[in-house]
Amino acid sequence: MQEIALSARNLSVHYGDKPAVKNISLDFASKEVTALIGPSGCGKSTFLRSLNRMNDLIPGAKITGQILIGDEDINNPATDVVSLRQRIGMVWQRPNPFHKSIYENIAFGPRYHGIKSKKKLDEIVEESLRKAALWDETKDRLHKSALALSGGQQQRLCIARSIAVKPDIILMDEPASALDPVSTAKIEELIAELKKDYSIIIVTHNMHQAARVSQKTAFFLNGEVVEYDQTVNMFSNPQKQETNDYISGRFG
Numbered sequence: 001m002q003e004i005a006l007s008a009r010n011l012s013v014h015y016g017d018k019p020a021v022k023n024i025s026l027d028f029a030s031k032e033v034t035a036l037i038g039p040s041g042c043g044k045s046t047f048l049r050s051l052n053r054m055n056d057l058i059p060g061a062k063i064t065g066q067i068l069i070g071d072e073d074i075n076n077p078a079t080d081v082v083s084l085r086q087r088i089g090m091v092w093q094r095p096n097p098f099h100k101s102i103y104e105n106i107a108f109g110p111r112y113h114g115i116k117s118k119k120k121l122d123e124i125v126e127e128s129l130r131k132a133a134l135w136d137e138t139k140d141r142l143h144k145s146a147l148a149l150s151g152g153q154q155q156r157l158c159i160a161r162s163i164a165v166k167p168d169i170i171l172m173d174e175p176a177s178a179l180d181p182v183s184t185a186k187i188e189e190l191i192a193e194l195k196k197d198y199s200i201i202i203v204t205h206n207m208h209q210a211a212r213v214s215q216k217t218a219f220f221l222n223g224e225v226v227e228y229d230q231t232v233n234m235f236s237n238p239q240k241q242e243t244n245d246y247i248s249g250r251f252g
Contacts, residue, residue, distance in 0.1 A: 003030040005169055005199035006051065006088075011065035013046050013055060020046040022223040023065070028169075028216075033191060033200045035210035035231065038220030039251065044203045047220070048171050051201065052088035053081050069168075086113060089162035093174040095154030097146035097161075102129075102138050105146045105157055109165040124164050131197075132160035133190050152183025156190060163198070170194065172202040176209065188213050207247060211235050219243045 006028045013021040021043040028034050036044040046055065053074060055061045066073045074084055086109070098105050106125040115121060125142065129135040134156045138149075146157055155175060162170055172191075176184040191200060191213045204210050210217055211231060218228040219242075227234065227243045238244045245251055 002032070004028065005030040005069070006201075007066075007068040008047075008051070009066040009068060011047070011050060011063070011067060013043075013050055014062045015058065016060045020223055021050065024225050026218060026225065026228060028199055028201055030199050031195055031197070032216065033195050033202060033214040035214035035217045036201065036203045036220060037205070037207065037210050037217060037246070039246070040205075042220040043223040044218075044220040045173055048173055048201060048203050051169075051171055052085050052090060053079070054090065056081065086165045087167055088169045088171060089165070089167040091155070091158050091162055091170065091172045091175050094178045095151055095158050097149070097154050097157050100146060101143045102146045102149070102157065103142040105161050106164045109161060113165060128160040128164040129157075131163055131194065132156045133186065133193070134160055150183070152179050152186060155179060155183070155187060159187075159190065159194075163194070167198065169199045169201065172200060174203055174205060177205065184209075207235075219246060221246070 004027050008024055008026045011021060011024045012019065024047060036048060038044050049055050050063055051067060055063060063075060067075055098108060100108070103125055106128050107121045110121060110124050115124070126135060129138055134153060137153060146154065149157060176187045179187065188209065191202070194200060202213065214231045216229065217231045217234045219226045219234065221242055227238060227240045234243065235247060238247060
């Protein structure tokens with residue numbers, strides 16, 4: 001029996017009167033990659049942002065239903081959202097390094113959460129950059145600006161920054177869509193490595209990427225989940241006609 005890292009129960013999101021996500025229930029397994037696929041505007045990014053309460057920041061957003069880590073509902077008003085986002089990290093579509101050095105980008109989160117020892121921060125920076133497959137490329141310029149890195153390196157830096165605070169789950173919203181094919185391949189290799197330690201939920205428009213990196217796939221359409229299954233089953237033998245039409249390129 002697989003351990004469940006995170007569950008959504010009857011989750012709905014409205015922006016004003018407009019429903020963006022409708023009554024979704026999904027379980028996400030621990031130390032596994034789940035891909036969320038579907039055409040633009042189908043609700044997958046809105047759903048992803050709900051999983052660490054980023055939609056709280058959007059005026060007029062209303063969320064109903066539960067998001068559970070164990071027995072804890074993160075939508076409970078008493079939830080410490082800062083602590084939650086430490087446990088559930090986020091990597092965005094475009095790299096967004098801070099206007100600081102490579103070192104300070106990684107050390108920022110641990111320092112914010114109370115780690116002051118330079119020795120400990122040095123260890124976290126090295127470990128995080130190693131896990132993000134970036135240490136060898138940056139170890140001699142840790143105190144140079146992160147903005148001098150290439151786009152692909154910046155995205156791996158953002159992944160390193162996310163894992164520096166020791167999350168359990170990493171959310172990725174199309175993390176390679178702004179990158180060239182070589183950088184994309186490095187991100188995909190990194191995802192395969194990271195799932196040994198983290199549960200990863202990734203939104204992607206790229207069918208081939210979903211097939212390569214994920215163990216399970218959920219197909220979103222019009223704010224609902226049409227089908228959710230092992231990735232190999234979804235891509236070889238989808239059960240719903242809409243899934244087959246999307247995967248085979250008939251729309252989207």
